[in-house]
Amino acid sequence: MLLLLAVFACGAWLQAQGFLPSLLRYRGDVLYLIRGHLELAALSGALAIAVGLPLGIVLSRPRFEAYADMVIQVVNLGTTIPTLALIAIAMSVLGIGAPPAVFALFVLTLLPIVLNTVAGLRSVPGYLIEAARGMGMTPWQVLRRVELPNAVYVILAGVRTAMAINVGTVPLAFLIGGGGLGELIFTGIDLMEPTMLLAGAIPTALLAVLVDFAIGQAQFWLVPRGVNPLR
Amino acid sequence: MIRLDQVSKHFGPLVAVDRVDMEVPAGEVCVLLGPSGCGKTTTMKMINRLIEPSAGKIFVDGKDAASVDEVTLRRSIGYVIQQIGLFPNMTVEDNICVVPDLLGWPRRKSRARAADLLELVNLDPGIFLKRYPKQLSGGQQQRIGVARALAADPPVLLMDEPFGAIDPINREVIQDEFMKLQAELKKTVVFVSHDIDEAVKMASRIAIFRDGRLIQYDTPDAILARPVDAFVAEFVGSDRTLKRLRLLKVTDAMMADPPRVRAEDPIETAVKLMEEHGHASVVMVGPRGRARGVVRLEAVQGRKGVVGDHQEPLPGVVNVKSDLRTAVSEMFTHGLTWLACVDDEGFYKGYITQRGVSQALGAPYKDR
Ligand SMILES: Nc1ncnc2c1ncn2[C@@H]1O[C@H](COP(=O)(O)OP(=O)(O)OP(=O)(O)O)[C@@H](O)[C@H]1O
Numbered sequence: 001m002l003l004l005l006a007v008f009a010c011g012a013w014l015q016a017q018g019f020l021p022s023l024l025r026y027r028g029d030v031l032y033l034i035r036g037h038l039e040l041a042a043l044s045g046a047l048a049i050a051v052g053l054p055l056g057i058v059l060s061r062p063r064f065e066a067y068a069d070m071v072i073q074v075v076n077l078g079t080t081i082p083t084l085a086l087i088a089i090a091m092s093v094l095g096i097g098a099p100p101a102v103f104a105l106f107v108l109t110l111l112p113i114v115l116n117t118v119a120g121l122r123s124v125p126g127y128l129i130e131a132a133r134g135m136g137m138t139p140w141q142v143l144r145r146v147e148l149p150n151a152v153y154v155i156l157a158g159v160r161t162a163m164a165i166n167v168g169t170v171p172l173a174f175l176i177g178g179g180g181l182g183e184l185i186f187t188g189i190d191l192m193e194p195t196m197l198l199a200g201a202i203p204t205a206l207l208a209v210l211v212d213f214a215i216g217q218a219q220f221w222l223v224p225r226g227v228n229p230l231r
Numbered sequence: 232m233i234r235l236d237q238v239s240k241h242f243g244p245l246v247a248v249d250r251v252d253m254e255v256p257a258g259e260v261c262v263l264l265g266p267s268g269c270g271k272t273t274t275m276k277m278i279n280r281l282i283e284p285s286a287g288k289i290f291v292d293g294k295d296a297a298s299v300d301e302v303t304l305r306r307s308i309g310y311v312i313q314q315i316g317l318f319p320n321m322t323v324e325d326n327i328c329v330v331p332d333l334l335g336w337p338r339r340k341s342r343a344r345a346a347d348l349l350e351l352v353n354l355d356p357g358i359f360l361k362r363y364p365k366q367l368s369g370g371q372q373q374r375i376g377v378a379r380a381l382a383a384d385p386p387v388l389l390m391d392e393p394f395g396a397i398d399p400i401n402r403e404v405i406q407d408e409f410m411k412l413q414a415e416l417k418k419t420v421v422f423v424s425h426d427i428d429e430a431v432k433m434a435s436r437i438a439i440f441r442d443g444r445l446i447q448y449d450t451p452d453a454i455l456a457r458p459v460d461a462f463v464a465e466f467v468g469s470d471r472t473l474k475r476l477r478l479l480k481v482t483d484a485m486m487a488d489p490p491r492v493r494a495e496d497p498i499e500t501a502v503k504l505m506e507e508h509g510h511a512s513v514v515m516v517g518p519r520g521r522a523r524g525v526v527r528l529e530a531v532q533g534r535k536g537v538v539g540d541h542q543e544p545l546p547g548v549v550n551v552k553s554d555l556r557t558a559v560s561e562m563f564t565h566g567l568t569w570l571a572c573v574d575d576e577g578f579y580k581g582y583i584t585q586r587g588v589s590q591a592l593g594a595p596y597k598d599r
């Protein structure tokens with residue numbers, strides 16, 4: 001993945017050699033659009049985490065076990081809806097602009113987060129939970145001190161996948177007037193102007209790498225050492 | 232300390248535990264024993280209310296367990312499970328301190344306690360406190376599981392096949408360590424096992440279960456000596472008499488206050504003494520009573536001189552604190568019919584014969 005990006009970046013760099021001055025012409029636009037881009041990603045991502053994590057936790061409680069499988073089926077079905085279709089549906093309901101874009105990105109990001117939260121919590125062995133209960137932890141303490149710490153690696157892996165999808169999909173938001181670097185990419189395509197296209201595409205790629213790196217770091221530092229395969 | 236009163240547990244149509252009455256006095260180790268699926272674990276988990284009884288009452292320390300807050304109850308009962316269940320996200324230190332932390336002990340006190348407990352289970356705190364469970368061997372994990380259960384010094388311990396997952400050699404070692412600890416700490420222990428040898432070794436009382444019913448509740452020796460029915464007899468094994476040898480001590484079969492001679496005694500005295508007692512030999516002791524040698528009637532009859540000139544080395548010696556298994560093994564290994572019994576200092580305390588051993592096994596069972 002990184003290699004691919006490096007090759008891509010190299011090619012882009014060679015291409016850009018001749019265009020460097022013209023590429024820099026878009027600097028102001030790019031900086032402005034990156035902000036919008038990040039806002040879309042951050043807002044939808046934060047919403048997805050804020051909803052997905054508690055939802056995953058609730059679904060992993062024994063009491064909801066029966067519903068959990070149903071919800072996961074539905075969620076799985078949801079992931080098969082093409083992104084473009086999702087964005088189109090969001091637009092037809094919420095209209096044009098940032099809100100439908102955030103909503104579509106939110107739905108897209110939610111799925112891996114919920115799935116991984118449930119999978120992570122379910123992978124905590126039953127005897128650990130029983131040992132914790134038997135020692136006198138309240139259900140909340142069992143969740144806080146045993147279940148979440150042992151599931152957090154898988155949960156963060158879900159967040160990482162989700163955010164990679166999210167940041168990579170943000171350009172499509174332009175199609176429904178959501179803003180972001182998609183503006184340069186799609187306009188570049190329309191006008192057959194590769195410099196403009198690249199001015200949008202390169203920062204998009206770099207952002208995806210950056211976000212992935214940041215969450216990777218979070219995984220490294222936040223996951224307790226005893227259950228962290230990275231250290 | 233723990234009392235079960237007509238306790239039952241139904242899982243749907245299945246009766247997992249059927250009207251069990253049982254009392255575990257304070258400081259005793261009660262082993263719940265029986266074949267797989269007979270309800271041992273269910274019975275144990277009802278004591279700390281991980282499973283609620285369908286009927287009957289359980290009293291812990293005189294209080295009806297159902298009337299105590301379950302979280303409070305569990306924090307006052309140490310719990311060890313077969314899978315050990317150390318939390319992989321915590322260091323050994325934090326694992327041991329789980330209950331003290333829940334109880335809100337000051338950090339300094341609980342961490343000092345963790346170090347003490349590691350010493351108690353024969354692990355070096357300097358090495359192990361900061362390790363994670365995945366960096367430990369099975370036996371080390373199991374020791375820490377026991378240390379964790381003891382952390383808040385609960386009067387009661389529940390242990391569900393705690394040593395089941397360890398290889399036989401290490402299991403014996405850990406069992407011995409635990410018994411040593413228990414002799415000091417005098418906890419009230421409910422211990423689930425399906426290994427009769429383990430039960431005989433650890434228990435002050437054994438409760439034998441079958442299909443959810445308590446069949447026999449008695450001392451290990453009584454269970455081995457007088458199984459109440461064919462099921463128990465078969466469960467404890469056809470070698471149950473041999474197993475009893477472990478339970479009986481040399482003192483149970485020893486002839487105390489035996490005749491003895493000294494090196495300076497004339498041979499005639501020794502011969503007279505042997506004829507008087509009908510013995511074929513007599514032990515010679517040193518000036519302060521240590522067993523030094525033996526004189527045989529056959530070898531000295533009609534001879535002159537003092538005992539010291541005719542003494543032979545002692546054929547076999549056993550410590551009075553040993554169990555009869557050790558004594559019998561010593562006899563058969565060296566083809567002897569008797570052994571001299573000495574204490575830790577080597578003082579001659581008595582002798583033990585093969586006949587004495589069979590008599591001890593035949594005698595009515597003894598209460599511990
Ligand atoms: N939660 C449960 N739901 C339904 N049945 C159960 C449950 N827990 C235990 N049982 C059943 O109750 C019976 C007693 O189980 P228990 O776990 O007490 O056996 P055990 O004596 O501990 O056996 P083992 O030596 O295999 O651990 C078994 O038939 C088991 O299948």
Ligand SMILES: [Mg+2]
Nearest residue numbers: 271272273423
């Ligand atoms: Mg069991």
